[in-house]
Amino acid sequence: MSLLEARNIKKVYKTRFGGTSVEALNNVSFTVEKGEYVAIMGESGSGKTTLLNIIAALDKATDGSVILDGMDLSKVKDRDIAKFRRDNLGYVFQEFNLLDTFSLEDNIYLPLVLAGRKPAEMQERLKKIAEPLGIANILKKYPYEVSGGQKQRAAVARALITDPKVILADEPTGALDSKSSDELLALFKQVNQMGQTILMVTHSTKAASNASRVLFIKDGAIFHQIYKADASDRQMYQKISDTLTLLAQGGDK
Amino acid sequence: MKAGFYPKMAVSGMRKNGRLYVPFIITSILMVAMFYILHFLSFSGVMRGMPGAGTATDMMVFGVYVMTLFSAIFLFYTHSTLIKGRKKEFGLYSILGMNKRNIGKILFWETAIMWVVSAALGLVAGIGLSKLAELGFTKLIAVPTKYTFSVSGSSAVSSILVFAVIFFLIYLNTIRQIRFANPTQLIRSGRAGEKPPKANYVVGILGLLFLGSGYFIALKIEQPLSALRWFFVAVIFVIIGTYLTLMAGSVILCRILQKNKKYYYKTEHFVSVSTMAYRMKRNGAGLASICILLTAVLVMLSSTAALYTGSDECLDTRYPNEVGAFACKYGYDESLPLQAARFDDLINSVAAEHGAVIQNNCTFSEYSISGYYENNRLQVTLNSMTDMAFIDYDRVAQIMFIDAEVYNSVFGHDVTVGPGEALVGTAKNIEIGDELTIGDVTFNVTGRFDDTVTEIDPVADGAASPTVFVIVNDSESVAKEFIKYKDYNGEPMLAWFWNCRFDTGLDADGQIALASDLSAKLKEELKGKGFSNYYSESHEAERGDFVGTFGGLFFLGILLSIIFLVSCVMIIYYKQVSEGFEDQSRFGIMQKVGMTKDEIRKSINSQMFTVFMIPVVFAGIHLLVVLPIVNKLLMLFALFNFPRLLLCAAICLCLCGLFYGLIYKATSGAYYKIVA
Ligand SMILES: Nc1ncnc2c1ncn2[C@@H]1O[C@H](COP(=O)(O)OP(=O)(O)O)[C@@H](O)[C@H]1O
Ligand SMILES: [Mg+2]
Numbered sequence: 001m002s003l004l005e006a007r008n009i010k011k012v013y014k015t016r017f018g019g020t021s022v023e024a025l026n027n028v029s030f031t032v033e034k035g036e037y038v039a040i041m042g043e044s045g046s047g048k049t050t051l052l053n054i055i056a057a058l059d060k061a062t063d064g065s066v067i068l069d070g071m072d073l074s075k076v077k078d079r080d081i082a083k084f085r086r087d088n089l090g091y092v093f094q095e096f097n098l099l100d101t102f103s104l105e106d107n108i109y110l111p112l113v114l115a116g117r118k119p120a121e122m123q124e125r126l127k128k129i130a131e132p133l134g135i136a137n138i139l140k141k142y143p144y145e146v147s148g149g150q151k152q153r154a155a156v157a158r159a160l161i162t163d164p165k166v167i168l169a170d171e172p173t174g175a176l177d178s179k180s181s182d183e184l185l186a187l188f189k190q191v192n193q194m195g196q197t198i199l200m201v202t203h204s205t206k207a208a209s210n211a212s213r214v215l216f217i218k219d220g221a222i223f224h225q226i227y228k229a230d231a232s233d234r235q236m237y238q239k240i241s242d243t244l245t246l247l248a249q250g251g252d253k
Numbered sequence: 254m255k256a257g258f259y260p261k262m263a264v265s266g267m268r269k270n271g272r273l274y275v276p277f278i279i280t281s282i283l284m285v286a287m288f289y290i291l292h293f294l295s296f297s298g299v300m301r302g303m304p305g306a307g308t309a310t311d312m313m314v315f316g317v318y319v320m321t322l323f324s325a326i327f328l329f330y331t332h333s334t335l336i337k338g339r340k341k342e343f344g345l346y347s348i349l350g351m352n353k354r355n356i357g358k359i360l361f362w363e364t365a366i367m368w369v370v371s372a373a374l375g376l377v378a379g380i381g382l383s384k385l386a387e388l389g390f391t392k393l394i395a396v397p398t399k400y401t402f403s404v405s406g407s408s409a410v411s412s413i414l415v416f417a418v419i420f421f422l423i424y425l426n427t428i429r430q431i432r433f434a435n436p437t438q439l440i441r442s443g444r445a446g447e448k449p450p451k452a453n454y455v456v457g458i459l460g461l462l463f464l465g466s467g468y469f470i471a472l473k474i475e476q477p478l479s480a481l482r483w484f485f486v487a488v489i490f491v492i493i494g495t496y497l498t499l500m501a502g503s504v505i506l507c508r509i510l511q512k513n514k515k516y517y518y519k520t521e522h523f524v525s526v527s528t529m530a531y532r533m534k535r536n537g538a539g540l541a542s543i544c545i546l547l548t549a550v551l552v553m554l555s556s557t558a559a560l561y562t563g564s565d566e567c568l569d570t571r572y573p574n575e576v577g578a579f580a581c582k583y584g585y586d587e588s589l590p591l592q593a594a595r596f597d598d599l600i601n602s603v604a605a606e607h608g609a610v611i612q613n614n615c616t617f618s619e620y621s622i623s624g625y626y627e628n629n630r631l632q633v634t635l636n637s638m639t640d641m642a643f644i645d646y647d648r649v650a651q652i653m654f655i656d657a658e659v660y661n662s663v664f665g666h667d668v669t670v671g672p673g674e675a676l677v678g679t680a681k682n683i684e685i686g687d688e689l690t691i692g693d694v695t696f697n698v699t700g701r702f703d704d705t706v707t708e709i710d711p712v713a714d715g716a717a718s719p720t721v722f723v724i725v726n727d728s729e730s731v732a733k734e735f736i737k738y739k740d741y742n743g744e745p746m747l748a749w750f751w752n753c754r755f756d757t758g759l760d761a762d763g764q765i766a767l768a769s770d771l772s773a774k775l776k777e778e779l780k781g782k783g784f785s786n787y788y789s790e791s792h793e794a795e796r797g798d799f800v801g802t803f804g805g806l807f808f809l810g811i812l813l814s815i816i817f818l819v820s821c822v823m824i825i826y827y828k829q830v831s832e833g834f835e836d837q838s839r840f841g842i843m844q845k846v847g848m849t850k851d852e853i854r855k856s857i858n859s860q861m862f863t864v865f866m867i868p869v870v871f872a873g874i875h876l877l878v879v880l881p882i883v884n885k886l887l888m889l890f891a892l893f894n895f896p897r898l899l900l901c902a903a904i905c906l907c908l909c910g911l912f913y914g915l916i917y918k919a920t921s922g923a924y925y926k927i928v929a
Contacts, residue, residue: 100449101527122518
């Protein structure tokens with residue numbers, strides 16, 4: 001059984017005054033196995049964020065279902081959805097979404113505090129991930145005092161600290177300079193190698209070439225997917241570029 | 254650039270930020286209105302002629318200063334947070350090619366426009382409200398046109414000038430805020446968010462010190478009138494202390510809570526404590542302002558309510574008998590005993606004319622000398638004027654000498670006092686030992702009658718300075734020892750008082766007629782005899798005055814309270830709206846990270862409740878500390894009823910709490926609407 005399964009997901013946005021409706025997703029289906037590192041690529045406005053939000057239960061699908069580790073998200077009661085999210089998912093956002101009222105440390109602790117964990121346990125968990133993430137010596141700082149890359153690493157720590165089943169990342173390198181992007185991608189790879197399942201949305205070819213599989217989304221549907229298998233990053237990069245060119249030409253696969 | 258460019262830019266800038274500017278301008282309009290009304294009451298003399306008018310006016314004048322300070326702090330602080338939110342906009346302007354001078358000009362016009370609007374509308378509001386008050390006085394309480402509120406040019410000019418200064422300071426501060434930043438810094442500052450405040454222990458402790466010493470001074474004051482200056486110092490200290498404590502102390506408290514990991518890392522504390530720590534420095538100013546306003550409202554309402562509801566009581570205390578008369582002459586001459594006898598005849602004849610039967614007659618004369626009392630010794634002459642500067646006004650005492658024989662016959666006692674002996678009585682706790690030296694005459698104190706001193710002077714408890722009644726064997730011969738003392742003007746220090754009060758058995762009109770007749774007769778009798786003061790009064794004639802005066806004060810209290818409370822509403826609204834916009838994205842993030850709507854709501858509620866309670870609790874404590882002084886001040890109005898004051902204070906606290914709760918509820922609706 002797959003860790004994550006998306007079945008025939010449809011999403012229609014209705015504008016407030018009933019007028020036009022936008023079909024953001026149209027029959028999207030795919031699966032993610034445990035330990036996989038999957039990238040989702042597509043043009044801006046192709047529905048990537050919408051898809052990720054539905055998987056994270058931040059948004060509701062108009063039709064279709066998401067099954068995580070055998071649990072149907074649509075069956076989770078509204079009341080329990082937030083708890084479900086913080087126990088099972090780690091979300092990394094493009095714009096970090098750190099709270100400026102908290103130090104980095106407290107930002108990272110937030111999901112654990114919400115889960116009612118003991119301070120000692122929280123400290124223990126943080127100690128394990130802070131060093132590899134390279135944030136051990138800036139934990140007491142506030143978001144406004146650190147760089148974008150450092151913020152994003154703290155956000156990754158916040159996602160990792162709950163030991164989530166899947167990490168969902170929405171263009172995590174989107175707001176970073178190239179050096180910080182490279183560092184973050186290396187980090188994701190490392191985390192994945194330790195067994196963490198990652199689902200990352202991106203429109204950077206370089207970012208996607210790190211993944212073990214890339215899904216291409218166009219006009220609200222999965223258009224194509226390629227596996228990395230034993231290919232190097234460079235070869236993967238080439239494969240992705242080719243697919244993107246194809247996509248841009250609007251041709252069929 | 255074209256003429257009118259800057260004003261136009263200024264107007265459009267304010268309009269774009271109307272959400273924040275409108276409440277700010279409304280608040281400053283209200284402050285101008287408050288200032289105008291207070292200034293008018295203090296300086297136009299409308300209060301003249303009321304009993305206790307001097308004190309009330311002093312308090313009002315002080316109120317004007319406090320109001321000025323308060324407006325300055327509040328507007329200054331609010332405006333600087335307002336500008337903080339607009340730094341990005343200014344950054345954009347400078348990238349578009351404006352230099353700091355240009356931006357400064359826009360800001361100048363902004364501030365100038367705000368000043369003009371606030372001053373103009375504030376004056377209209379102030380004058381309108383005072384007209385309303387005048388109508389209220391005459392219609393509701395049916396007080397004769399004693400308090401006519403009219404337009405006062407000097408008050409209007411003062412309001413305009415004072416607020417010109419305040420707005421000019423605001424302008425300077427704004428310039429300072431944008432001066433030391435380059436455009437990119439300005440642009441970034443909007444997004445980067447504010448630094449979380451450091452726990453500033455120095456300021457926090459300073460705040461507590463101010464608060465503590467303010468309380469200490471307030472609680473130590475025995476004689477509110479002579480120590481009015483100290484009372485004002487206490488008020489200023491408490492205000493400063495409140496601001497510092499709420500701004501810095503609360504951050505410190507939050508930081509301490511954050512250090513306690515067991516407490517801090519709990520779902521219900523985590524978010525609220527950190528958010529409060531982040532905000533308190535800014536919120537502190539608003540909360541302190543609310544607290545000061547609430548305290549002022551509570552003090553005004555409870556004291557004037559106590560007076561109004563107790564006006565009959567005051568009247569009865571102040572005028573225990575139906576008719577009273579008084580005469581006073583400085584210096585000594587042989588004719589005085591004879592004069593007393595002539596007074597008796599006069600009263601008897603006037604009473605007879607009016608068909609009155611004199612009952613409960615309490616007529617006596619006494620000699621008086623005042624001086625500086627210390628170590629059982631009354632120093633009648635002070636060495637020099639410089640002594641005056643250092644004297645403790647609570648120790649300026651008045652000594653009244655009364656014959657034992659008079660004391661026995663008039664007040665129904667049976668005491669014997671030998672030559673060189675004295676019985677003493679005083680309402681003030683002034684220490685008198687076994688020997689009492691007055692000038693260079695020493696008496697053996699053979700007894701005390703402090704408990705019954707109100708027999709002689711019914712308002713002794715409320716006297717501004719301590720009065721000591723000394724019962725002696727022969728007051729006339731004692732008085733002769735003091736003829737030699739002269740004051741700085743060469744006038745004699747010794748005085749002779751004649752007091753008279755009695756019941757008549759007549760109806761109200763009869764009493765009033767008798768008193769006024771007596772007054773005329775006294776004038777005829779004493780003309781050209783060197784008396785410094787004499788009058789006759791009646792319980793009934795004073796009734797309307799008392800009810801009117803106290804009703805007027807109560808009305809004033811209500812009026813000012815309404816204005817103060819409206820300012821509170823504006824401050825709270827302002828706080829809720831600006832925080833709502835800040836929290837919008839914050840709660841979005843929390844939800845994404847896995848906080849349930851329920852948890853968010855709980856954390857908002859706990860935060861709101863804490864923030865809601867802080868000013869009320871502080872105002873309650875302030876009120877408790879100040880009540881004893883208020884009670885002493887009320888004694889000057891002849892109200893000796895602390896339980897009544899307590900009751901009024903409790904009722905006012907409940908009412909204000911209720912009102913405050915309601916506005917909080919209403920404005921938190923605005924907040925929820927924004928964050929939801
Ligand atoms: N809340 C919304 N209401 C209406 N339309 C939306 C909303 N969110 C996204 N859309 C539309 O759905 C489509 C997909 O958006 P999104 O998932 O954000 O794309 P991507 O993340 O790939 O750039 C876009 O056409 C966008 O305009
Ligand atoms: Mg997107």
